[in-house]
Amino acid sequence: MGIFITSMGIISPVGCSIHDTMNAIRNATPGIKPLRLFPTGQTPPLPVGEISSLSFIDDVPRTHALARIAAEEAMKDAGDAPDAVVIGVTTGGMSVTEELLKTGILDPDKYKYHSTGSVGEYVARHVECNGPVLTVSTACSSGAVALKIALEMLRSGKAKQVLAGGVDALCRLTYYGFHALQLVDETGAHPFDRKRRGMSVGEGAAMLLLTAAESPPQNALSELLGAGLSCDAYHPAAPHPEGLGALTAMQDALSDARISPADIDYIHLHGTGTVDNDLAEARAIHTLFRDRPIPPLSSQKGAIGHSLAAAGAMGAVVSTLSITNSIIPANTGFHDPDPLLNLIPAVKPVEANVTTVLANSFGFGGNNAVLVLGHPQRRKSSPTPMRTARPVHLAVLGSACFTGAGNAKRTIECLGHGEGVRGIVPSPEILKLLSEKYVRRLKRLCRMVLSLAVSACEGHEKTDPPLAVYFGTGWGGMSETYDFLSKLYASEEQFTSPTDFIGSVHNAAAGHVAIRFQSTGPNVTTTGGDCSFEHALYSASLLSHDTDTPLLVIGADEYHDTLSHLFDASVAREGFPADGGGALYLRPATSESPLQICLSFIAYTGNNRNTISELISTLGGAKRINDQFGAILTGIPAAQRESGEAQLNTFLSMTGYPHPVIDYRRFVGEFATASAVAAVLAVSFIQADEIPANVCREHSLPLRGRGILVLGFGSHISAVEITP
Amino acid sequence: MNELINELKVKIIEALNLIDVVPQNIDENAQLIGGDLGLDSIDVLELVMMLEKDYGVKIDSRELGAKVFASVAALADYVHHYQSGKSN
Numbered sequence: 001m002g003i004f005i006t007s008m009g010i011i012s013p014v015g016c017s018i019h020d021t022m023n024a025i026r027n028a029t030p031g032i033k034p035l036r037l038f039p040t041g042q043t044p045p046l047p048v049g050e051i052s053s054l055s056f057i058d059d060v061p062r063t064h065a066l067a068r069i070a071a072e073e074a075m076k077d078a079g080d081a082p083d084a085v086v087i088g089v090t091t092g093g094m095s096v097t098e099e100l101l102k103t104g105i106l107d108p109d110k111y112k113y114h115s116t117g118s119v120g121e122y123v124a125r126h127v128e129c130n131g132p133v134l135t136v137s138t139a140c141s142s143g144a145v146a147l148k149i150a151l152e153m154l155r156s157g158k159a160k161q162v163l164a165g166g167v168d169a170l171c172r173l174t175y176y177g178f179h180a181l182q183l184v185d186e187t188g189a190h191p192f193d194r195k196r197r198g199m200s201v202g203e204g205a206a207m208l209l210l211t212a213a214e215s216p217p218q219n220a221l222s223e224l225l226g227a228g229l230s231c232d233a234y235h236p237a238a239p240h241p242e243g244l245g246a247l248t249a250m251q252d253a254l255s256d257a258r259i260s261p262a263d264i265d266y267i268h269l270h271g272t273g274t275v276d277n278d279l280a281e282a283r284a285i286h287t288l289f290r291d292r293p294i295p296p297l298s299s300q301k302g303a304i305g306h307s308l309a310a311a312g313a314m315g316a317v318v319s320t321l322s323i324t325n326s327i328i329p330a331n332t333g334f335h336d337p338d339p340l341l342n343l344i345p346a347v348k349p350v351e352a353n354v355t356t357v358l359a360n361s362f363g364f365g366g367n368n369a370v371l372v373l374g375h376p377q378r379r380k381s382s383p384t385p386m387r388t389a390r391p392v393h394l395a396v397l398g399s400a401c402f403t404g405a406g407n408a409k410r411t412i413e414c415l416g417h418g419e420g421v422r423g424i425v426p427s428p429e430i431l432k433l434l435s436e437k438y439v440r441r442l443k444r445l446c447r448m449v450l451s452l453a454v455s456a457c458e459g460h461e462k463t464d465p466p467l468a469v470y471f472g473t474g475w476g477g478m479s480e481t482y483d484f485l486s487k488l489y490a491s492e493e494q495f496t497s498p499t500d501f502i503g504s505v506h507n508a509a510a511g512h513v514a515i516r517f518q519s520t521g522p523n524v525t526t527t528g529g530d531c532s533f534e535h536a537l538y539s540a541s542l543l544s545h546d547t548d549t550p551l552l553v554i555g556a557d558e559y560h561d562t563l564s565h566l567f568d569a570s571v572a573r574e575g576f577p578a579d580g581g582g583a584l585y586l587r588p589a590t591s592e593s594p595l596q597i598c599l600s601f602i603a604y605t606g607n608n609r610n611t612i613s614e615l616i617s618t619l620g621g622a623k624r625i626n627d628q629f630g631a632i633l634t635g636i637p638a639a640q641r642e643s644g645e646a647q648l649n650t651f652l653s654m655t656g657y658p659h660p661v662i663d664y665r666r667f668v669g670e671f672a673t674a675s676a677v678a679a680v681l682a683v684s685f686i687q688a689d690e691i692p693a694n695v696c697r698e699h700s701l702p703l704r705g706r707g708i709l710v711l712g713f714g715s716h717i718s719a720v721e722i723t724p
Numbered sequence: 725m726n727e728l729i730n731e732l733k734v735k736i737i738e739a740l741n742l743i744d745v746v747p748q749n750i751d752e753n754a755q756l757i758g759g760d761l762g763l764d765s766i767d768v769l770e771l772v773m774m775l776e777k778d779y780g781v782k783i784d785s786r787e788l789g790a791k792v793f794a795s796v797a798a799l800a801d802y803v804h805h806y807q808s809g810k811s812n
Contacts, residue, residue: 181769182784237766275786440741441766495777498769 002383003154004220004376006211009073009165010317011066012204012304013049017073022321024303028330028349031304032188032200037095037170041493046179047188049202049305050170061093061113062169062203064122066310070205071123074163077219078209081128083159085120085604086150087207088142088166088309089135089527090506092116095171102489108565108572115474115567116506117529119167121715123207125606127163133604133716134535137309137476137506137527139363140272142166143206144312144371145524148227152542154212155384165207165313173481174201174308176488177501181237189273189306190333191299192282192345199272202305206313208320220376222320225259225356226384228252229543231469231523232366233514237502239277239362243284246270248520249368250288250358257372258381259356261288264295264372266328266352268319268359269345271299272306273333281360282341296352298345302333312361312369319357319373328352356380364502365511367523391600392541395593396722397550398585400455401680402429402448403668404578407455411677412684415667418694422578422669424559441499442512443479444579445558449509450516452583453552460550460585461517468521468551469510470540472532474672475567476506478560513552521549530570530637531716533582533676537599544588555676556581569639570670578669582676584683594724595686597679601719605647611717612650619709619719622655628723630706631691632661633678638670640714647713660696675712675720682708682722689724729800736796739774740767752796768793775799781806 010017013031014024024031035045036052056065067087075082093113100110112118117135124133132153136146143166150164168174178184178201185198210224211217230252232245239246254260270281285294300318307314318329331345355378359371374380400407404423405414411421430447431439433454439447449471457466480503488496502508507525514523522543526535533555540553559579564571571577589596601618603611619625636644652661664678685691686708691701707723733747742761750761757763768789775781781803783789792802 180773182772436743437762440743491777495773497773499766502766 001212001214002216003151003224004211004213004216005208005222005224005320006217006219007074007077007209008221008317008320009070010206010314011051011069012307012314013051013202014304016069022325025321025327025329026349028332029303030332035175038172046184046186047200048170048175049200049307051203060122061096063089063091063093063167064113064119066169066203066205067119067123067167068126070165070167070207071127071163074207074209075127080161082161082163082209084131084153084162085124085129086134086136086146086162086164087120087123088146088312089116089119089168090137090139090142090309091168091171091174092119094173095169098172098485101485106566108569111566115529116527121604121606124604128607130603130607130609130611131159132538132602135526135528137525138367138523139365139505139507140306140308141312141361141363141367141369142309144315144361144369145229147224147313147316147371148229148369149539149542150210151224151227154210156542160212162210163207164210165205166310167205168203168308168310170201170203172488173484173504176496180496180498180501183274185273188333189302190335191269191271191273191302191331192278192338192341192343193334194336194338196273196275196278198274199301200305202307204304204307204310204314206310206317208313208316216376222323222373223376223379225372225374225381226253226257227372228256228370229522230368231514231520233518233520234366236508236511237364239280240366241280243280245366245368245520246281246284246360246362247287249370250284253358253370253372259372262292263356263380264358265354266295266322266357267297268315268357269297269299270360270362272301277362278341282343285343294343296328296346296350297343298329298331300329302331315359315361316371316373319359322354322357323373323375326351326353364505365507365523367507391598392545393589393596393598394541394544394586395589396584396595396597396683397587398456398458398460399583399680399683400452401582401677402452402580403677408680408684412692415695416692421667422576424577425580443477443503445477445556446503446509446512448558448581449554449556450512452554452556452581453513453516456552456583456585457517464550465517466519466552466585467549469513469519469523470536470551470553471510471525472536472555472673473506473525473527474529474532474557476527477503477508478558478563480504482560482563528716530672530714531712531718533673534599534602534712534718534720537720538602541599548588550585550587552583552585554581554583555673557671557673559671568672570637574638574670576669579671580668580677581673582680584679595683596723598721600721603717605715605717612647612654615651615717615719616654625655625709626658628707629709630703631659631696631701631708632657633664633682633708633710634661635665635675635678635712636663637714644713647717660701662696675710678710679720679722682710686722686724725800725804728804729796732796732800735774735778736771739770750796754795756795757793775803779803779807
């Protein structure tokens with residue numbers, strides 16, 4: 001079996017279609033110019049990769065518009081809707097949010113497209129996808145990580161066609177953020193050049209339709225042969241100086257593709273143009289190839305800038321064009337070789353037979369993702385065997401949660417006494433397991449996540465630390481985002497905090513967890529709104545199929561005085577401040593594992609399709625549900641109360657479910673990852689084999705060896721099985 | 725100069741959220757980055773912003789940064805000369 005790229009769409013500063021992009025590659029068209037999108041106060045605009053002629057179709061932020069253009073091009077000849085959408089995004093509706101906050105407009109309705117998750121949902125509505133719609137936010141590797149997740153989804157047989165890619169739009173946060181880090185070259189990026197001084201921030205979108213097939217379909221453009229993910233676990237914003245994480249990701253990608261370095265004809269470099277990134281990447285490439293000849297290589301970022309979450313997907317598109325058009329694209333901006341890098345990229349487009357491409361993407365948090373793409377008919381390796389479609393069960397070895405009451409123990413005590421637990425997690429509780437000196441630069445969400453991780457891994461940290469980290473968050477670090485923009489506006493767009501920029505990146509918390517535990521495996525952050533934790537669990541199960549190493553799955557969100565009400569419609573509707581989260585220390589389960597968790601169903605409901613019968617059948621039918629699960633914990637976000645309750649009632653009437661159904665958001669509160677708390681509570685209840693008094697009835701409820709089903713309703717429907 | 729050194733110490737503590745550190749704890753001649761205070765490259769960038777905002781001092785290269793942030797005394801010296809150079 002193979003996973004083939006059967007169509008693609010792209011929009012970048014040098015072209016609004018595949019056709020235009022190919023012409024731009026042939027002509028090595030430069031696309032970097034001084035910023036025009038927003039005024040830059042007293043300072044002259046920096047060079048950026050800006051898309052100048054963007055026509056908006058709906059009243060949506062720039063990111064959404066870019067994603068739709070690329071998705072429509074990718075889907076224009078596709079017959080059926082894709083089974084899933086996986087999209088890398090970091091900016092979401094930030095460009096609009098910035099304007100609103102700057103002008104003091106505080107109407108929550110205006111912020112409805114703020115979330116990164118809303119981009120994938122917008123795309124899913126247009127392409128009529130009714131399956132999983134996942135959002136990946138791992139900074140500049142997001143697009144490539146999204147493609148890896150799509151690849152595993154297809155290999156597992158859970159989907160036949162997946163639309164995957166990445167998108168980001170220029171906004172103040174990224175423009176000023178990278179500048180504050182002194183990572184922007186004021187003369188425009190010239191990757192791999194001796195005089196390089198930094199990147200040019202850019203924007204764009206690339207979407208690819210991936211199709212699983214026994215043999216190459218007629219319209220196959222390339223084959224996604226493999227992909228590797230790793231984490232440096234070294235620094236929040238700088239790469240490992242020797243490129244160790246990059247090297248691991250390249251090695252894993254090659255081994256996943258079942259090929260060796262000698263099979264590579266072209267390396268599509270990450271090549272941002274920053275001093276340290278290019279050096280780390282060069283060192284990793286030298287180590288990978290040792291004394292073997294290094295194939296031609298080039299970075300596109302001197303021509304189009306760094307489109308952040310789109311970059312990895314754009315890399316996949318350009319790599320495919322390189323294969324289909326037999327061309328090595330030019331490394332625009334390169335003039336003067338750097339002896340330290342000891343690599344000379346292609347200075348102009350070169351005709352060459354290209355069969356196999358290695359495409360690199362690296363991001364903040366030391367987040368690395370590498371893809372291997374090949375000619376659809378000229379595979380150099382044996383095909384990948386099809387995996388089982390059975391969902392991967394993970395054994396629960398440790399857990400922790402935070403609610404307004406405090407930790408899991410305190411939360412369960414309070415619930416048992418009939419006391420409320422919804423509220424803001426007390427700060428001293430978060431700091432209990434952390435050294436305040438160590439976390440001096442971290443704000444609320446990062447601290448909460450790190451504390452949850454330490455608590456869930458208690459007893460295992462030294463002997464068996466987690467190798468991979470999966471983190472779901474609806475909103476990321478709101479404190480850092482707010483503080484960054486506040487400082488920027490207070491200084492008339494002159495000064496801001498580099499520390500806040502680093503912390504505002506959605507995957508910042510997962511990066512800190514990796515540094516703490518030296519978790520050098522996959523480090524995936526998912527930001528799918530109220531389903532973010534479930535998406536993290538889903539990603540964990542997809543990427544853990546052939547390992548037996550421990551991992552962490554975490555879900556957490558912070559409450560922010562100003563932003564929570566503006567961003568989260570459920571908070572705006574409920575009005576009661578609450579935050580928290582949960583963490584699970586897991587390992588792929590064996591038949592002897594006593595307590596297991598499994599994400600068995602996930603689907604987007606934005607196209608109004610009735611998925612309840614599909615949910616019931618995936619769970620094994622009414623009889624299995626009624627026999628195996630002693631209780632249901634159900635999560636219905638306040639903003640989707642009516643539709644969610646209707647979905648739940650349909651589920652209950654179709655199954656005739658006889659046991660208690662606990663509406664956990666009523667006592668945990670409204671925050672996007674409340675389901676992470678529910679999962680941890682379910683683990684505790686199963687361990688005690690009872691649900692304590694006052695949770696669902698006056699007396700405690702014995703579970704009699706049965707499990708608990710955590711169901712999510714609303715715009716995404718999800719089912720998490722937790723079984724003894 | 726002593727006044728400027730003390731002022732810078734207070735600003736460093738505040739800008740970098742240095743828990744449990746008081747100005748007297750900072751030896752103005754000791755290595756500032758990578759020393760006992762546990763400061764690194766991100767802290768340097770935070771200080772670059774603070775210096776530009778509060779003193780109008782621009783530090784836009786790594787080489788200059790390494791010299792300026794060698795110690796609090798070196799930093800005070802640079803700020804002092806930058807400001808007197810500007811007023812001349």
